[in-house]
Amino acid sequence: MHSAEDIFNFKATSDECIKCGKCIPVCTIHQIHPDETTSPRGFIDLLGAYQDGNLELDKNAKDIFESCFLCTACTDVCPNSLPTDMVIEEVRYDIAQKYGIAWFKRAFFILLRHRWLMDLMMKLGYTFKTCGFEDKPKRGGMIPRFKMPIIKSGRLLPSLSKKSFLNSYPEHIEYGKNKKVAIFIGCLANYNYTTIGDSLLYILNELKIDVTIPKAQKCCAAPAYFTGDFYTVEKLAKENIEYFESFIDDVDAIIIPEATCSAMIKHDWEVFFRNRGMDMWADRAKELNKKIYMATEWLNNETNLKELLKSRDIKMPQTVTYHDACHAKKVQNIYKEPRELLNQNYTLKEMSDSNRCCGFGGVTMQTEKYHLAELAGKPKANMIKQSGADIVSAECSACRMQISNSLYNENIDVVFKNPVELIAQALKESKGE
Ligand code: SF4
Ligand code: SF4
Numbered sequence: 001m002h003s004a005e006d007i008f009n010f011k012a013t014s015d016e017c018i019k020c021g022k023c024i025p026v027c028t029i030h031q032i033h034p035d036e037t038t039s040p041r042g043f044i045d046l047l048g049a050y051q052d053g054n055l056e057l058d059k060n061a062k063d064i065f066e067s068c069f070l071c072t073a074c075t076d077v078c079p080n081s082l083p084t085d086m087v088i089e090e091v092r093y094d095i096a097q098k099y100g101i102a103w104f105k106r107a108f109f110i111l112l113r114h115r116w117l118m119d120l121m122m123k124l125g126y127t128f129k130t131c132g133f134e135d136k137p138k139r140g141g142m143i144p145r146f147k148m149p150i151i152k153s154g155r156l157l158p159s160l161s162k163k164s165f166l167n168s169y170p171e172h173i174e175y176g177k178n179k180k181v182a183i184f185i186g187c188l189a190n191y192n193y194t195t196i197g198d199s200l201l202y203i204l205n206e207l208k209i210d211v212t213i214p215k216a217q218k219c220c221a222a223p224a225y226f227t228g229d230f231y232t233v234e235k236l237a238k239e240n241i242e243y244f245e246s247f248i249d250d251v252d253a254i255i256i257p258e259a260t261c262s263a264m265i266k267h268d269w270e271v272f273f274r275n276r277g278m279d280m281w282a283d284r285a286k287e288l289n290k291k292i293y294m295a296t297e298w299l300n301n302e303t304n305l306k307e308l309l310k311s312r313d314i315k316m317p318q319t320v321t322y323h324d325a326c327h328a329k330k331v332q333n334i335y336k337e338p339r340e341l342l343n344q345n346y347t348l349k350e351m352s353d354s355n356r357c358c359g360f361g362g363v364t365m366q367t368e369k370y371h372l373a374e375l376a377g378k379p380k381a382n383m384i385k386q387s388g389a390d391i392v393s394a395e396c397s398a399c400r401m402q403i404s405n406s407l408y409n410e411n412i413d414v415v416f417k418n419p420v421e422l423i424a425q426a427l428k429e430s431k432g433e
Pocket of ligand 2: 024040080
C-alpha cells in the first residue's frame, strides 16, 4: 500500500519504476494504442517530468492522461505495486483545475449531487423516452432515434426504468429476522437496471434476512473521482459517511451489488481523504469498511445461500461466462464468490481472459473518448462469443453498459445479467415461479 505522500509525489513514483515493462502487455490503452506514451511506464515517466517542471500540462498531455482507463491492470502485475491509476486520478484534478470540466459532465455531476433533481430528470426521461429512443429489450438497452450531442449515433444505452429502485420499496422490510442488511444500490442499478435490486430482495427474502433500504443514500462519487471533480467527491463521500454512521450499528452489513461503487466506498474514500490530510474523515471511512461488502461476497461467505441453492437441485439450461470486473477482482479480490454461487445451478464456461478490462473507463471515456471505449470493447465481446455461453455475468453495471453495447456493435447474441439476477432466477425456477 502506498502512502498519500507517494501518490502526490509523481517524481518518487517515477523513480521507483524499474522499467521492467511487465505492465505493458496488460494495459488496456496500450493494447489498442501501442505507444510508449500511452502505457503505465510512459504515464509515470511523463508525470515525473511534469512534477520536475519539464513537461507542460498542455492539451497533448491532457489528452494522454485522459486516455488511461483506470482499470488497475498495471498495478496488479507491477513488482513495485506502483499506484499508476491513483497518480493519474490525481493529475486529472490538475487538468480539471487548468481546463475546467466540460459542461455536460458538470451537469451530470450536479445531478449526482442532488438526488431529487436526478429523480426528476429520470422521470422526465422515462415519460418521453419513446420520442427520442427505440427500446431494445432483448439487448437490455435503447438506441437514440436522432443524432444527439456527445453520444455517438446508433450506440446502445441503458434503458430507463419507470420507477427507481429506491422509490419502489419501503425503507424497512422484515423477511424473518435471520440477520439484517442495508442495501447500497448504485446509480445505474437505481435508475436503469432495477431488476438487480428486485433480485437481491428476492434472495434476501428466501434467506429470511431483514432489509433496510436507506433512502437518503447518495452516489458513491466514482464518476466524479475519475474525472478530477474532487469538490463533488468530497461532498458526496462526507454526506454518505455521516448517513451510513446513523444506521451502521443496526445492521450486520451494507451490501452492494456493484463493483465500482463498492471499490469507491471501501477503498477510494479513505485514500481520497488521507491524501488531502482529512484524517478524521479517512478514519471514519475506514471504520465503516468493516461492515461493507460486495453482495455476492457477503451472501457467499456470511449466509447459507450456497447450501440453499444446492438443496433446490435445479439445473438451469443457460450457460454462463463470468467477466471479472476490474473493481471486483483487481481492487477487492472478489472473483471466487460469484462463481461459487452460480456454479450451484448454472454451467460456467470460462472465457479466454475473464480478467481483461471491458473498456468502460468512466465518463470521459464514454463520451469524448468513446472511440477508445469502442475499440477496447471489441476483444471482450469476441471472447464472450468464443466462450459459447448464453449469458455473460459480472457484478458491475458499468461493465454491463459497456459490454452490452460492445455485444450489440459486434452483433453477438449474448445477454448480460448481474449474478444476483441469475441466482434469483434459479430460486424462482425451483419454486415454479
Ligand atoms: S490503469 Fe489500465 S489503462 Fe491505465 S495505465 Fe494502468 S493498465 Fe493502462
Ligand atoms: S510493471 Fe511497474 S515497475 Fe515495471 S515498468 Fe510497469 S510501472 Fe514500471
